[in-house]
Amino acid sequence: MLELRDVRAGYGRTEVIHGVTVEVPADGVAAVMGHNGAGKTTLLRAAVGLLKINSGQVLFDGEDVSKLRPSARVARGLAYVPQGQQSFGQLTTAENLQVVADGRKRGRSLIDESLDLFPALKGLLTRRAGLLSGGQRQQLAIARALITEPRMLILDEPTEGIQPSVVAEIESTIVELTGRGGLGVLLVEQHIGFALQAAQSYYVLESGRITSTGEGGRGVRSPGAESAVRAAMAI
Numbered sequence: 001m002l003e004l005r006d007v008r009a010g011y012g013r014t015e016v017i018h019g020v021t022v023e024v025p026a027d028g029v030a031a032v033m034g035h036n037g038a039g040k041t042t043l044l045r046a047a048v049g050l051l052k053i054n055s056g057q058v059l060f061d062g063e064d065v066s067k068l069r070p071s072a073r074v075a076r077g078l079a080y081v082p083q084g085q086q087s088f089g090q091l092t093t094a095e096n097l098q099v100v101a102d103g104r105k106r107g108r109s110l111i112d113e114s115l116d117l118f119p120a121l122k123g124l125l126t127r128r129a130g131l132l133s134g135g136q137r138q139q140l141a142i143a144r145a146l147i148t149e150p151r152m153l154i155l156d157e158p159t160e161g162i163q164p165s166v167v168a169e170i171e172s173t174i175v176e177l178t179g180r181g182g183l184g185v186l187l188v189e190q191h192i193g194f195a196l197q198a199a200q201s202y203y204v205l206e207s208g209r210i211t212s213t214g215e216g217g218r219g220v221r222s223p224g225a226e227s228a229v230r231a232a233m234a235i
C-alpha cells in the first residue's frame, strides 16, 4: 500500500499541494481526478520522489520513503509512467522493452508477459517507437514499467489524447493486472468514466486540496460515483 499523508509540496516558495492524504491499496486502483493545474502531476512527482515534499509523509508498505531518492523507491517496487507516453523514439518497440529488461534475470519472460498484456505491440516490435500512435506509445510505456516488476504503478493520464477503443483496452488491462493481486495503481485521470470504472477509491483534487473522496466501481461502471465527481468538479 502507498500512503501520502498530509503531504505539502511545490516549486520554490510556491506551495502547490496543501496537505494531501491519499491511500492506494496494494491490490487495486486509486484514482485522482481534477482540473488542469490542480496539482495532480505535482502530487505524483512527490510520491515517486522527483519532488521533495515540504512536510507530511510518503509511506510504502508502511516504510517512510519520504527522504529516499527516486531510484531507491523504484528498487522497492514503485514504477512511474509520466504523462506523454515517453519512450526512446529512435529505438524500436523491441529495443525499448529490451533496455528495461537488460540485466534482469527473468528479462526475456518479463518482456513476453508484458507483450501478452498488450498484444497490439506484438506486431510492432520492429517499428521505431517515435512512429507509433499515441495509444501504442502509451501501451509501450506501461509495458516498459511492468518489466520492472512493480508492486505499485503510478500512471499520469494514460488515456490522454487516445481513441476510445484503446482507452477501453488500457482500462481492462489495468483492471486485470490489479485483479491478479500484488499490484496497486495510483491513477491520475481526466477521463472520469474510465478512472471510476477502474478504481476502488477516488479523490478529487482542486487547487492542491482533496475536496471529495469515495468508492469507485472496481471493474464495473459506477454512475453514482461519476455524478458525485462531476458535481465536485462542477462539470
Ligand SMILES: Nc1ncnc2c1ncn2[C@@H]1O[C@H](COP(=O)(O)OP(=O)(O)OP(=O)(O)O)[C@@H](O)[C@H]1O
Pocket: 011, 016, 034, 035, 036, 037, 038, 039, 040, 041, 042, 043
Ligand atoms: N516545474 C514547475 N515549476 C513551477 N511551477 C510548476 C511546475 N510544474 C507545475 N507547476 C505549477 O504547479 C501547478 C500544478 O501543476 P500540475 O502539473 O501538478 O497540475 P496538473 O493537475 O497535473 O495539471 P494538468 O492536468 O494540466 O497536467 C500549476 O499551477 C503549475 O503551473
